[in-house]
Amino acid sequence: MSGKVAVVGGGAFGWGLALAAERAGRQxxxxxxxxxxxxxxxVRLVASLAELAxxxxxxxxxxxxxxxxxxxxxxxxxxxxxxxxxxxxxxVGEELQTLSQVLRSRTPCxxxxxxxxxxxxxxxxxxxxxGGIVASRFPEVQTAxxxxxxxxxxxxxxxxxxxxxxxASTAVGLLAMAVGFARGVGLGPxxxxxxxxxxxxxxxxIGVGLGGRVETFNGLAGYGDLIAAVADDGRPELGVGxxxxxxxxxxxxxxxxxxxxxxxxxxxxxxxxxxxxxxxxPLVLLCxxxxxxxxxxxxxxxxxxxxxxxxx
Amino acid sequence: MxxxxxxxxxxxxxxxxxxxxxxxxxxxxxxxxxxxxSDVVRRVVKHYAGQPDRLLYVLNEAGNAEVRxxxxxxxxxxxxxxxxxxxLVRRLGKMDEQERIDALRERVGxxxxxxxxxxDPRVYALATRIVPGVLTALMSPSEVPQQLVSxxxxxxxxxxxxxxxxxxxxxxxxxxxxxxxxxxxxxxxxALGYVLMRERLPPVVYGAGKNLFSNPLISFFMHNLxxxxxxxxxxxxLYKEVLKxxxxxxxxxxxxxxxxxxGTRARSGMVERRLKLGLAGTGVEAFARNQARGxxxxxxxxxxxxxxxxxxxxxxLIEDHLKGAGQSRYIIEDDESSRWERVYKFMHxxxxxxxxxxxxxxxxxxxxxxxxxxxxxxxxPSGRPVDPASYVKRNGVVTVDPARDAGxxxxxxxxxxxxxxxxxxxxxxxxxxxxxxxxxxxxTPELDLFGRQxxxxxxxxxxxxxxxxxxxxxxKLLAFSAAGRVQVGPVxxxxxxxxxxxxxxxxxxxxxxxxxxxxxxxxxMIEDPNLLLFYQNRLxxxxxxxxxxxxxxxxxxxxxxxxxx
Numbered sequence: 065m066s067g068k069v070a071v072v073g074g075g076a077f078g079w080g081l082a083l084a085a086e087r088a089g090r091q092x093x094x095x096x097x098x099x100x101x102x103x104x105x106x107v108r109l110v111a112s113l114a115e116l117a118x119x120x121x122x123x124x125x126x127x128x129x130x131x132x133x134x135x136x137x138x139x140x141x142x143x144x145x146x147x148x149x150x151x152x153x154x155x156v157g158e159e160l161q162t163l164s165q166v167l168r169s170r171t172p173c174x175x176x177x178x179x180x181x182x183x184x185x186x187x188x189x190x191x192x193x194x195g196g197i198v199a200s201r202f203p204e205v206q207t208a209x210x211x212x213x214x215x216x217x218x219x220x221x222x223x224x225x226x227x228x229x230x231x232a233s234t235a236v237g238l239l240a241m242a243v244g245f246a247r248g249v250g251l252g253p254x255x256x257x258x259x260x261x262x263x264x265x266x267x268x269x270i271g272v273g274l275g276g277r278v279e280t281f282n283g284l285a286g287y288g289d290l291i292a293a294v295a296d297d298g299r300p301e302l303g304v305g306x307x308x309x310x311x312x313x314x315x316x317x318x319x320x321x322x323x324x325x326x327x328x329x330x331x332x333x334x335x336x337x338x339x340x341x342x343x344x345x346p347l348v349l350l351c352x353x354x355x356x357x358x359x360x361x362x363x364x365x366x367x368x369x370x371x372x373x374x375x376x
Numbered sequence: 377m378x379x380x381x382x383x384x385x386x387x388x389x390x391x392x393x394x395x396x397x398x399x400x401x402x403x404x405x406x407x408x409x410x411x412x413x414s415d416v417v418r419r420v421v422k423h424y425a426g427q428p429d430r431l432l433y434v435l436n437e438a439g440n441a442e443v444r445x446x447x448x449x450x451x452x453x454x455x456x457x458x459x460x461x462x463x464l465v466r467r468l469g470k471m472d473e474q475e476r477i478d479a480l481r482e483r484v485g486x487x488x489x490x491x492x493x494x495x496d497p498r499v500y501a502l503a504t505r506i507v508p509g510v511l512t513a514l515m516s517p518s519e520v521p522q523q524l525v526s527x528x529x530x531x532x533x534x535x536x537x538x539x540x541x542x543x544x545x546x547x548x549x550x551x552x553x554x555x556x557x558x559x560x561x562x563x564x565x566x567a568l569g570y571v572l573m574r575e576r577l578p579p580v581v582y583g584a585g586k587n588l589f590s591n592p593l594i595s596f597f598m599h600n601l602x603x604x605x606x607x608x609x610x611x612x613x614l615y616k617e618v619l620k621x622x623x624x625x626x627x628x629x630x631x632x633x634x635x636x637x638x639g640t641r642a643r644s645g646m647v648e649r650r651l652k653l654g655l656a657g658t659g660v661e662a663f664a665r666n667q668a669r670g671x672x673x674x675x676x677x678x679x680x681x682x683x684x685x686x687x688x689x690x691x692x693l694i695e696d697h698l699k700g701a702g703q704s705r706y707i708i709e710d711d712e713s714s715r716w717e718r719v720y721k722f723m724h725x726x727x728x729x730x731x732x733x734x735x736x737x738x739x740x741x742x743x744x745x746x747x748x749x750x751x752x753x754x755x756x757p758s759g760r761p762v763d764p765a766s767y768v769k770r771n772g773v774v775t776v777d778p779a780r781d782a783g784x785x786x787x788x789x790x791x792x793x794x795x796x797x798x799x800x801x802x803x804x805x806x807x808x809x810x811x812x813x814x815x816x817x818x819x820t821p822e823l824d825l826f827g828r829q830x831x832x833x834x835x836x837x838x839x840x841x842x843x844x845x846x847x848x849x850x851x852k853l854l855a856f857s858a859a860g861r862v863q864v865g866p867v868x869x870x871x872x873x874x875x876x877x878x879x880x881x882x883x884x885x886x887x888x889x890x891x892x893x894x895x896x897x898x899x900x901m902i903e904d905p906n907l908l909l910f911y912q913n914r915l916x917x918x919x920x921x922x923x924x925x926x927x928x929x930x931x932x933x934x935x936x937x938x939x940x941x
Contacts, residue, residue: 144762
């Protein structure tokens with residue numbers, strides 16, 4: 065295998081990764097269901113997933129619902145020597161299976177990881193200063209990702225708490241929508257701060273139950289990422305939240321912001337899991353109800369602020 | 377003289393038969409013993425040489441730990457070694473690097489000699505012939521003449537072996553088996569050894585606590601059947617490195633091995649859910665090291681569950697668990713297995729029960745959690761074979777990388793724990809204990825765990841209700857079993873609820889020092905909540921699904937208690 069890097073998915077994030085790798089001097093193979101732009105000098109678009117097997121490191125930059133099927137198909141061409149890293153903020157199934165678990169169960173690959181934190185597509189593509197976190201139980205995968213993307217301007221930290229990082233990233237997707245929503249209904253910074261902090265604590269509790277570590281939620285994959293959302297880094301989840309606050313029907317929201325929004329589905333799944341497992345997560349439950357239109361924005365604010373206050 | 381007594385007895389080597397080509401590797405152990413030890417020493421020395429700071433640290437750490445341990449041990453065996461370690465610690469600061477390496481080599485050599493086992497084919501042949509007889513004699517002496525004629529069928533009826541046994545026999549010829557069973561009793565290794573013998577599976581090497589070697593007779597058999605000695609009192613890092621290297625090298629050389637990845641007997645009676653794998657993890661490293669030098673022999677991990685209707689040490693284990701002393705009292709020197717009359721009583725009791733112990737092998741997996749087909753090939757999720765060597769390659773080249781292997785080991789621990797849940801065989805005593813305990817929780821909602829464990833002889837359950845609830849829960853278990861979530865033992869599968877309850881009461885009666893439950897009129901009175909808790913703990917993961925609408929709250933309490941175990 066050469067120093068090639070593969071990217072599954074030709075959306076904004078896929079291109080961000082490809083261009084970052086190109087800048088790091090790597091040849092990139094990209095597969096996209098519907099290529100929206102032409103390749104570059106070092107980024108070659110390939111017609112079949114099988115061609116990606118020529119790379120050791122494969123990034124998955126597709127929304128979570130598409131990942132299992134693509135993993136099945138690509139998995140037929142891979143072996144234990146490939147490293148798979150995804151950048152999705154989603155989870156699948158009632159038991160909140162993370163996407164690395166999906167990759168592990170559907171491909172022969174074991175050296176898997178996730179890229180999380182306040183990375184945005186545009187900054188990756190243009191080489192702006194920024195940072196993120198790569199999570200994997202395998203130090204080799206952490207190094208491979210850093211080598212493939214890391215430049216002078218991009219700081220990629222690492223952790224072996226894969227489940228924690230994936231779930232923290234998912235939680236931030238949900239909370240970013242809540243932030244957009246809260247802004248949309250005119251809540252101020254103090255209220256946003258309370259909501260974001262309590263929301264993160266709830267998600268951290270659930271994440272620890274799933275096998276993650278609380279430090280991960282306090283790091284780049286959790287709070288770090290959430291701060292970028294609160295500072296309005298232009299991510300789609302914020303727009304979804306604002307649209308919902310403006311009363312746009314759910315079916316319409318997806319169309320307006322363009323593309324699939326993980327946060328909606330995550331909110332529903334995490335809320336269902338919290339109910340089923342008895343985890344204390346009132347804010348997550350409220351978010352899910354609001355996003356699904358079961359609770360109006362006025363009632364949501366009243367419910368949020370009217371809860372009994374106890375120890376943190 | 378002391379040295380002579382403390383060393384296990386061995387028969388003169390020159391009288392032994394030569395191993396045949398298709399014999400398992402262990403039949404060649406005696407001729408390989410010396411080279412194995414010197415390889416272990418070489419590898420451990422290489423590990424530390426070239427890193428002067430680390431070398432000095434590991435010697436200092438070992439020296440101080442050993443001086444502390446041996447001084448408190450204070451027996452004759454300790455005296456000699458204590459002097460050596462004291463001298464080393466004193467001189468360490470003045471030594472140059474070569475002298476430190478020489479000292480390391482000497483210490484590692486002593487550790488390795490102490491660890492290395494022995495295998496004598498003659499003792500193995502003897503054991504194959506006499507073990508069933510000895511066990512039967514122990515259990516019911518009056519039946520020996522009759523059993524001699526019938527070939528000790530009683531023992532066969534007592535211990536059931538299930539799982540892909542034919543496949544394991546085949547795989548044992550292709551690769552190296554690493555058995556990783558659950559651990560609930562000191563009898564586990566005996567029971568396993570017997571089943572391997574009976575099912576014509578090859579013998580395995582395994583690390584046995586040094587305390588088990590204190591009995592000369594047991595020591596003779598263990599030592600000559602390939603067990604190596606693990607001295608749990610030694611806390612030195614260096615010792616652990618030697619032990620790890622020894623077990624890794626045995627797997628590299630193709631010795632089928634056995635490890636209890638839970639580390640210690642499950643105090644609570646629950647099936648282990650979190651496994652660190654410990655020494656079993658060396659199977660991954662052994663595979664990588666072999667690949668790196670062109671040896672392609674596969675390694676197969678075989679999870680297994682040992683399921684007892686009665687557990688020899690149940691009383692001590694559950695008391696330890698409730699005291700929260702589980703991990704600190706790592707070595708229990710004074711439990712039932714060290715008292716012959718208890719072992720005798722236990723075995724005697726077992727013979728009155730049929731199928732009282734089920735050993736169930738799970739499907740073998742490779743070191744990277746892939747299933748393995750009948751031909752020994754690793755199978756990817758797509759159904760195609762995948763080359764296991766690809767997992768230890770970086771850019772197409774095999775590498776030895778402990779950090780990577782630690783990642784694989786963690787995943788393997790999780791995979792084995794999942795197999796444990798699926799392959800646990802629920803036995804009748806466990807189900808009856810669960811229903812009785814659930815009733816106790818239901819009847820005492822105001823009490824916490826410790827309060828409830830003191831409720832003796834106060835809560836009874838109408839026998840008819842017990843039988844009805846056992847029947848309903850059994851039907852659910854059968855459905856779970858059909859869905860492949862758990863296994864159900866033979867008695868539960870075939871007998872009526874009335875019979876199941878009667879069998880459980882009979883099993884408990886007369887072995888444990890306290891009555892577990894007894895009949896009072898039409899009621900079954902709960903006498904020992906501790907033992908009920910122990911036996912029912914195997915069902916904790918299923919408790920809520922087995923509950924009836926009335927017992928849902930009790931089942932939730934039981935699940936919540938399990939979360940802490």
